[in-house]
Amino acid sequence: MNKNVQPPADLHADMVWIEGGTFRMGSDKHYPEEKPVHRAEVDGFFMDKTPVTNRQFRRFVEATGHVTFAEIPPNPADYPGALPHMLKAGSLVFTPPRGPVDLRNWGQWWDFKFRANWRRPYGPGSSIKGLDDHPVVHVAYSDALAYAQWAGKDLPTEAEWEFAARAGLEGAEFAWGDEFTPGGRHMANTWQGMFPHENLRSDGFERTSPVTTFPPNAYGLYDMIGNVWEWTSDFWSSRHPEDAPKACCVPVNPRGGPIENSYDPQQPHVRIPRKVLKGGSHLCAPNYCRRYRPAARHAEPIDTSTSHVGFRCVVRKAGAGA
Numbered sequence: 579m580n581k582n583v584q585p586p587a588d589l590h591a592d593m594v595w596i597e598g599g600t601f602r603m604g605s606d607k608h609y610p611e612e613k614p615v616h617r618a619e620v621d622g623f624f625m626d627k628t629p630v631t632n633r634q635f636r637r638f639v640e641a642t643g644h645v646t647f648a649e650i651p652p653n654p655a656d657y658p659g660a661l662p663h664m665l666k667a668g669s670l671v672f673t674p675p676r677g678p679v680d681l682r683n684w685g686q687w688w689d690f691k692f693r694a695n696w697r698r699p700y701g702p703g704s705s706i707k708g709l710d711d712h713p714v715v716h717v718a719y720s721d722a723l724a725y726a727q728w729a730g731k732d733l734p735t736e737a738e739w740e741f742a743a744r745a746g747l748e749g750a751e752f753a754w755g756d757e758f759t760p761g762g763r764h765m766a767n768t769w770q771g772m773f774p775h776e777n778l779r780s781d782g783f784e785r786t787s788p789v790t791t792f793p794p795n796a797y798g799l800y801d802m803i804g805n806v807w808e809w810t811s812d813f814w815s816s817r818h819p820e821d822a823p824k825a826c827c828v829p830v831n832p833r834g835g836p837i838e839n840s841y842d843p844q845q846p847h848v849r850i851p852r853k854v855l856k857g858g859s860h861l862c863a864p865n866y867c868r869r870y871r872p873a874a875r876h877a878e879p880i881d882t883s884t885s886h887v888g889f890r891c892v893v894r895k896a897g898a899g900a
Contacts, residue, residue: 585641585729589634590624593893594798596742598622602749603740604818605873612873616820618737625734625742626890628789628800629713629808630725632706635696638725647718648695648883656881668692669716670884671701672785672861675775681866687774688884699786699885711788713806713888719853719880722809722889731891736812736875738892739856743803743872745796753795753803753872766792766804766858768870773863785860785885803870804862806888807855807878814852814877852877859886 603618638644648669654660671691679686691701696716698704706712717725726733734742743753750756754765764781771778783791787805794800855878858870869876878887 586637589729589731590893592627593624594627595624596622596738596797599741601741601744603737603873605871608868608871608873611816611875611877613817614820616818618741620735620738620741621894623734623738624893625738625797625799626731626892627794627798629806629888629890630722631711631789632696632714633710635714635717635725636710638728642724642728644721644724644728646696646716646721646883647881648716664690666692667695669694670882671699672774672885674777677775678772679774681773694885695883709786711790712786713789713801715786715806715885715888716883717809717888718883719809719878721883725889726891729891731893733809733811733889734892736810736854736856739808739810740872742797742799743795743857745799745802747796751871754793758870764792766801766870767860768804768858769861769863769866771863773861773866783860787860802857802872804858805860806857806886807859807876808857809878809887809889810854810856812854814854850879850881852879854878855887861886 598619598621600617600619602615604615605612606615639646649667651667652660652665654662654665657665668691670688671694672687673689675686694701694704694716696714697706699706699709699715722733744750745753747753747755752758752765754760759765767781767783767787769777770780777784781787781792789805790800792801792804795802855876856872856874858867858874862868862870868874
């Protein structure tokens with residue numbers, strides 16, 4: 579990849595300044611990994627108004643020649659014991675079953691499809707034609723980080739992301755208040771119906787949606803809840819620390835480097851480290867994964883890409899092109 583290619587200056591235009599501060603992070607009301615509610619502090623930063631779109635990611639690929647993780651066949655040395663016929667380029671695509679299934683087995687609705695990637699989000703035969711304003715998906719952590727570095731940006735920490743999503747609504751259940759659909763209005767792209775087989779599409783969308791479809795939060799940020807999960811720079815932990823600042827970024831190598839060099843310093847025994855995802859996605863439903871809330875979090879291995887994970891970026895130096 580040619581890292582010397584400069585990104586267009588307007589990549590910094592669609593960002594908003596988030597004044598830093600102290601807030602109560604996490605939740606004691608939902609999933610155990612969100613506990614405990616604790617004090618966190620962040621400095622001011624700029625954040626992308628929306629998740630990175632297919633249009634923006636295409637510009638990056640055209641400028642740099644970047645090849646995403648999902649487009650490269652896995653190295654057998656990184657996956658000892660894997661069946662040879664499975665070591666092909668591809669990604670996980672949500673494929674709804676025909677009827678109710680055991681919700682403890684996510685393999686009932688996730689299908690690893692060969693040749694599925696950001697250009698072919700649903701596998702061979704699909705394309706992103708007409709989806710320029712939808713969030714890019716099938717991006718692994720290294721892809722998100724590569725884009726951010728090219729754009730002169732970074733990936734947000736978990737604390738930065740949650741602070742921005744809350745937009746000053748201290749302790750509120752959702753990014754817009756305490757009612758999920760105020761006045762019957764859908765505020766985010768989530769799942770309606772019985773997941774994973776019944777999608778009522780009451781919000782108008784079966785899968786991803788254009789990034790400015792739903793109302794922004796009080797900071798002017800779109801899709802902080804729903805549509806796609808978003809990568810953060812934090813390594814996963816099963817619980818929050820109590821009243822401790824959140825650590826920032828420990829970059830991982832792009833896929834060309836060995837996975838062993840991209841380890842979690844807190845869990846060096848974990849072969850493939852995990853990062854924190856935030857925000858929930860269009861697959862979050864009342865009967866499964868009620869993670870369409872600012873406090874919600876999810877662990878994602880850095881070697882994984884799916885049809886419901888994207889990202890957005892931050893700039894931490896005031897005045898840096900925004």
